[in-house]
Amino acid sequence: MTKVYLSNEVYLQKDFVADHIVNIMAPALEWSPLMPKVRADSKAIWALREPTSAASDTARRAPRAHTAGSKFVKVGITGLEEISTTMASYGLEIRIDEDAVRYAEGIDSIDRSFRRVAYWLTSDINDRIGATLCTGVRQSAAGDKFFDKSTPEWSSPAADPIGDLQLLVADMEHDEYPYELTDVFLNKENFDELQKYLMSLDVVKAEREEIFGLPNFKMASVNVPVLGLRLHRTRSVPKGSLVGIDGRQHPSSYYYSLDPRFAASQDNDLGFNVHSYVDEDSHDTVFQFWVDYAVLVKEPLAGIYYGGPKL
Numbered sequence: 001m002t003k004v005y006l007s008n009e010v011y012l013q014k015d016f017v018a019d020h021i022v023n024i025m026a027p028a029l030e031w032s033p034l035m036p037k038v039r040a041d042s043k044a045i046w047a048l049r050e051p052t053s054a055a056s057d058t059a060r061r062a063p064r065a066h067t068a069g070s071k072f073v074k075v076g077i078t079g080l081e082e083i084s085t086t087m088a089s090y091g092l093e094i095r096i097d098e099d100a101v102r103y104a105e106g107i108d109s110i111d112r113s114f115r116r117v118a119y120w121l122t123s124d125i126n127d128r129i130g131a132t133l134c135t136g137v138r139q140s141a142a143g144d145k146f147f148d149k150s151t152p153e154w155s156s157p158a159a160d161p162i163g164d165l166q167l168l169v170a171d172m173e174h175d176e177y178p179y180e181l182t183d184v185f186l187n188k189e190n191f192d193e194l195q196k197y198l199m200s201l202d203v204v205k206a207e208r209e210e211i212f213g214l215p216n217f218k219m220a221s222v223n224v225p226v227l228g229l230r231l232h233r234t235r236s237v238p239k240g241s242l243v244g245i246d247g248r249q250h251p252s253s254y255y256y257s258l259d260p261r262f263a264a265s266q267d268n269d270l271g272f273n274v275h276s277y278v279d280e281d282s283h284d285t286v287f288q289f290w291v292d293y294a295v296l297v298k299e300p301l302a303g304i305y306y307g308g309p310k311l
């Protein structure tokens with residue numbers, strides 16, 4: 001029996017579909033560029049973290065002078081604590097009807113379906129990672145310089161976002177830890193307010209570029225040299241809030257798993273899996289897409305979350 005190939009059947013091949021969707025998703029993942037990715041070999045994920053700093057360790061003892069015949073001070077170190085999470089799968093199913101596969105003009109419908117799936121999966125990943133970081137890193141509270149700031153909200157003409165962020169930089173500094181603030185993630189509206197502030201500075205172009213960076217409303221991030229910070233626009237951080245991290249030592253890791261039966265490529269580091277089949281009754285081509293991953297905050301003090309009242 002001769003095999004019949006339909007007009008758009010090539011666009012339904014597993015490898016093509018997986019690469020197409022992953023290529024759409026990857027640039028839109030808000031947290032991905034800085035977050036370490038680890039391929040998991042088990043459903044349960046666990047790690048160790050220090051429950052105390054060296055300065056606050058209750059086992060700390062002061063050294064004493066050592067003389068002939070004297071003994072050294074015996075000390076212990078508070079043990080590491082175990083933290084864990086579990087891999088979970090989040091997925092969607094779509095149907096490509098027979099006409100879209102059979103007729104050439106159906107390629108638009110097919111591509112639209114794949115782009116919608118990519119958008120929905122990306123949005124869900126961004127939101128889940130954002131929520132994990134917002135609750136998992138150190139919470140800004142009364143006594144912190146940024147939390148106690150009295151400057152106007154960033155929507156005000158009298159606002160001073162650069163001065164405010166300088167306070168956040170100071171809040172991240174702890175003598176007993178090596179963490180420094182390098183990246184700040186803002187809700188898109190607060191990010192745009194910051195951009196407007198930078199654009200309104202009454203300084204010459206060369207000075208603005210050297211000290212405050214070059215704001216660009218089409219870019220998803222802006223570098224502010226005077227603070228040593230890169231600021232990022234996100235949708236997964238609530239308006240009026242922010243997440244600051246040390247991008248050199250990220251507070252969390254992204255663990256992913258690829259099912260050898262369904263992963264079209266063993267190279268993708270998202271945990272993206274695909275399965276497809278033809279419905280015998282409707283002749284629709286059914287695609288199931290899912291991402292198998294977990295996020296674990298291992299170093300809370302490598303990040304800081306400010307939840308309001310408002311920026």
